Amino acid sequence: MAVAETFDLRKYCRETAQRAREASAELASLSGGTKIKFLRRAAELLRANHESLAEANAKDIAAAPGYGLTDAAIDRLRLTPKVVESMAVGLEEVAALPEPIGEVIESTIRPNGLAINKTRVPLGVVFFIYESRPNVTADAAAICVKSGNAVILRGGKEAIHSNLAIVELIAQAADESGLPEHAVQLVSTTDREAVGEFLRMPEYIDLAIPRGGEGLIRRVAEEARMPVIKHFTGNCHVYVDAAADLDIAERVVVNSKCQRLGTCNTAESLLVHRDVAAEFMPRIAKALGAHSIELRCDTRTRSLVPAAKAATEEDWGREYLAPIISIKIVDTLEEAIRHINRYGSKHTDAIITGNLTAARRFTTAVDSSAVMVNASTRFNDGFEFGLGAEIGISTDKFHARGPCGIKELTSYKYVVYGDGQVRG
Amino acid sequence: MAVAETFDLRKYCRETAQRAREASAELASLSGGTKIKFLRRAAELLRANHESLAEANAKDIAAAPGYGLTDAAIDRLRLTPKVVESMAVGLEEVAALPEPIGEVIESTIRPNGLAINKTRVPLGVVFFIYESRPNVTADAAAICVKSGNAVILRGGKEAIHSNLAIVELIAQAADESGLPEHAVQLVSTTDREAVGEFLRMPEYIDLAIPRGGEGLIRRVAEEARMPVIKHFTGNCHVYVDAAADLDIAERVVVNSKCQRLGTCNTAESLLVHRDVAAEFMPRIAKALGAHSIELRCDTRTRSLVPAAKAATEEDWGREYLAPIISIKIVDTLEEAIRHINRYGSKHTDAIITGNLTAARRFTTAVDSSAVMVNASTRFNDGFEFGLGAEIGISTDKFHARGPCGIKELTSYKYVVYGDGQVRG
Numbered sequence: 001m002a003v004a005e006t007f008d009l010r011k012y013c014r015e016t017a018q019r020a021r022e023a024s025a026e027l028a029s030l031s032g033g034t035k036i037k038f039l040r041r042a043a044e045l046l047r048a049n050h051e052s053l054a055e056a057n058a059k060d061i062a063a064a065p066g067y068g069l070t071d072a073a074i075d076r077l078r079l080t081p082k083v084v085e086s087m088a089v090g091l092e093e094v095a096a097l098p099e100p101i102g103e104v105i106e107s108t109i110r111p112n113g114l115a116i117n118k119t120r121v122p123l124g125v126v127f128f129i130y131e132s133r134p135n136v137t138a139d140a141a142a143i144c145v146k147s148g149n150a151v152i153l154r155g156g157k158e159a160i161h162s163n164l165a166i167v168e169l170i171a172q173a174a175d176e177s178g179l180p181e182h183a184v185q186l187v188s189t190t191d192r193e194a195v196g197e198f199l200r201m202p203e204y205i206d207l208a209i210p211r212g213g214e215g216l217i218r219r220v221a222e223e224a225r226m227p228v229i230k231h232f233t234g235n236c237h238v239y240v241d242a243a244a245d246l247d248i249a250e251r252v253v254v255n256s257k258c259q260r261l262g263t264c265n266t267a268e269s270l271l272v273h274r275d276v277a278a279e280f281m282p283r284i285a286k287a288l289g290a291h292s293i294e295l296r297c298d299t300r301t302r303s304l305v306p307a308a309k310a311a312t313e314e315d316w317g318r319e320y321l322a323p324i325i326s327i328k329i330v331d332t333l334e335e336a337i338r339h340i341n342r343y344g345s346k347h348t349d350a351i352i353t354g355n356l357t358a359a360r361r362f363t364t365a366v367d368s369s370a371v372m373v374n375a376s377t378r379f380n381d382g383f384e385f386g387l388g389a390e391i392g393i394s395t396d397k398f399h400a401r402g403p404c405g406i407k408e409l410t411s412y413k414y415v416v417y418g419d420g421q422v423r424g
Numbered sequence: 425m426a427v428a429e430t431f432d433l434r435k436y437c438r439e440t441a442q443r444a445r446e447a448s449a450e451l452a453s454l455s456g457g458t459k460i461k462f463l464r465r466a467a468e469l470l471r472a473n474h475e476s477l478a479e480a481n482a483k484d485i486a487a488a489p490g491y492g493l494t495d496a497a498i499d500r501l502r503l504t505p506k507v508v509e510s511m512a513v514g515l516e517e518v519a520a521l522p523e524p525i526g527e528v529i530e531s532t533i534r535p536n537g538l539a540i541n542k543t544r545v546p547l548g549v550v551f552f553i554y555e556s557r558p559n560v561t562a563d564a565a566a567i568c569v570k571s572g573n574a575v576i577l578r579g580g581k582e583a584i585h586s587n588l589a590i591v592e593l594i595a596q597a598a599d600e601s602g603l604p605e606h607a608v609q610l611v612s613t614t615d616r617e618a619v620g621e622f623l624r625m626p627e628y629i630d631l632a633i634p635r636g637g638e639g640l641i642r643r644v645a646e647e648a649r650m651p652v653i654k655h656f657t658g659n660c661h662v663y664v665d666a667a668a669d670l671d672i673a674e675r676v677v678v679n680s681k682c683q684r685l686g687t688c689n690t691a692e693s694l695l696v697h698r699d700v701a702a703e704f705m706p707r708i709a710k711a712l713g714a715h716s717i718e719l720r721c722d723t724r725t726r727s728l729v730p731a732a733k734a735a736t737e738e739d740w741g742r743e744y745l746a747p748i749i750s751i752k753i754v755d756t757l758e759e760a761i762r763h764i765n766r767y768g769s770k771h772t773d774a775i776i777t778g779n780l781t782a783a784r785r786f787t788t789a790v791d792s793s794a795v796m797v798n799a800s801t802r803f804n805d806g807f808e809f810g811l812g813a814e815i816g817i818s819t820d821k822f823h824a825r826g827p828c829g830i831k832e833l834t835s836y837k838y839v840v841y842g843d844g845q846v847r848g
Binding site for chain 1 (some may be wrong): 449452526532534538543630651671672675678683765787788789791792793794795798803804810823838840844845847
């Protein structure tokens with residue numbers, strides 16, 4: 001009966017969330033040592049059980065064509081020994097990060113002698129919704145636990161067997177190391193309605209993080225009754241300034257566009273100052289051509305690169321995630337800034353320049369999570385920024401912006417020490 | 425015609441929000457000096473025009489009984505020369521705070537030579553909804569502008585004439601100092617629907633801050649399509665530990681409860697360890713009695729203070745904002761922590777103890793925005809914490825917790841300097 005099923009799903013979700021809330025209270029005052037022990041033990045168990053993980057994974061691989069997955073998507077689903085090893089190394093790397101909880105972020109001694117310590121604390125319970133790659137399961141669990149949060153993991157149905165097997169090992173590691181039993185829970189039903197149920201429980205869940213396609217993120221942002229950290233993909237730009245070193249410009253443009261085509265920090269658009277266009281355009285067209293990148297250009301650029309396609313107005317706002325780049329000549333730095341703030345997605349944008357004033361103006365005026373000067377857009381990444389781990393790249397400005405590591409999953413409280421002070 | 429009116433309201437709100445968005449883009453790269461000039465000039469204009477402000481205020485005072493305002497509420501509405509002077513001083517104090525925008529919050533040099541500068545930036549546009557006190561208008565404008573944000577102010581209908589007069593002077597100061605014309609806007613209609621309109625424009629407004637009664641805050645949190653910083657009132661506790669200095673305990677309890685009855689950081693409940701109850705209860709009952717505070721006590725406390733009223737289960741969760749306090753004897757520190765985390769509101773809680781272990785345990789386990797050791801709950805305040813200004817006290821954990829000053833209205837971007845680095 002549909003009614004009974006709905007009732008059960010709701011109950012299951014509520015109980016899962018309540019258990020996470022209880023676990024989070026324990027996690028908040030757990031020693032860093034216990035968390036390290038857990039993460040290292042989980043790494044050991046993943047390595048020791050790579051064969052049984054492969055067996056569970058085989059069920060997902062077998063079912064994948066039925067879900068209409070492409071060959072590339074099926075590849076990303078695979079838990080090869082190499083992927084399992086990288087998951088284990090990831091857990092160990094998170095274990096090795098400095099303990100974040102209890103850190104005094106700022107301290108002020110007031111004239112009346114009060115010591116005001118702004119102290120890092122966990123957020124509480126994180127609901128993490130992600131798509132098919134099962135290795136994300138271990139990463140997300142590690143980052144959440146290290147930051148003192150309980151986590152409810154909701155993976156894609158395509159990876160359900162792999163995820164269940166991974167989380168079973170994580171639960172074993174938790175049990176053996178003294179971590180609360182429900183610190184890490186996987187939603188075991190693939191019912192789509194479960195996501196909606198969790199998003200309606202702000203009393204138990206402090207933060208929702210959707211990672212996946214734009215549709216998923218929009219749905220979560222729409223339905224969630226708790227804060228959401230959103231990770232939209234990016235329409236990233238490289239602007240080659242009049243004062244650019246053109247060797248650097250070529251190297252950075254090629255890397256920003258070609259190093260990986262499908263990531264959120266891949267460049268999708270190139271702006272070139274008119275003063276260097278005549279020299280740079282034919283050169284970059286050749287370099288991008290060598291990587292089979294299709295060029296969609298404005299009229300002025302096409303006069304320099306006749307073989308290129310014409311860009312339409314729509315191209316300026318596109319995130320291709322494909323071997324295509326839009327190219328435009330601008331008359332001024334200010335025009336580049338206006339173009340980026342209008343068509344960009346506030347993700348990652350770069351300027352290539354040797355001019356300090358231009359660099360300062362660009363980095364101040366471009367409203368993006370990361371602004372690069374003479375460096376590839378591909379560096380906007382938690383590992384590349386030295387955060388040690390990453391659960392995504394926030395395109396929000398509120399709470400966390402750019403790469404989200406362990407600290408981005410924390411809040412703070414004020415711990416105030418006195419010796420009898422009262423307010424006058 | 426109702427339809428035409430609705431259409432106009434929507435248009436008015438949309439245009440106001442668009443203008444704020446445009447102003448915010450300019451504000452983000454405005455020099456600190458211009459903001460200081462604006463704030464000082466606004467202070468001068470307020471002082472010079474205190475008579476015309478009093479005239480505008482007189483219209484609100486005359487209308488106040490018609491809105492059913494109590495005498496106390498009418499008093500809070502008054503723009504006396506003293507209140508105007510304190511508004512002017514507030515503006516000058518905000519002017520004197522260090523410039524927050526552009527501050528490098530953290531800096532990392534990566535092995536490849538990239539310099540990663542986490543740099544403070546404004547949030548963008550703040551929508552601030554507040555109740556009757558008109559002096560909040562100048563405070564909020566100052567804090568938002570200093571932090572580089574445009575602000576849309578929505579004051580109560582009871583203060584509309586006062587607010588319009590204040591904002592007119594602020595606009596004059598903006599004009600004279602080179603601040604964008606629409607950096608500070610007041611919603612000139614008192615139509616209740618205007619709030620809903622603004623809350624549906626996340627494309628223009630980055631943050632909503634409701635300050636007022638619980639009903640207002642819940643409505644805004646429910647309707648807003650952008651992040652909200654909520655400021656609920658507090659059910660604050662003082663716990664007197666077994667190892668408390670009872671002189672300090674008496675002083676802190678009396679101050680926490682009696683210094684001001686109606687504020688969110690006023691203590692509403694007292695917990696006393698059984699080992700010191702026999703000595704402390706009669707003493708504190710007398711001290712609170714001298715301030716005409718009604719005591720609502722558990723059975724054990726009543727055996728020590730027979731004249732006290734009996735507390736009901738409901739009392740433990742109450743925020744009286746009145747001369748009443750609930751009192752309970754606990755057997756252990758852990759019982760006090762459990763009680764506070766169950767019945768409290770995560771606002772401000774204090775422990776009185778000379779025992780370091782107890783202090784460390786209490787401050788770790790109590791999940792509140794501020795946890796005081798041997799100090800009054802009344803210190804949870806932006807000025808008392810040294811933030812220099814305050815737009816409210818957040819009871820959220822996400823983005824900002826506790827007192828919200830200038831930095832709490834900012835975000836950050838990563839500004840990355842390299843010399844041609846690409847990703848391998």
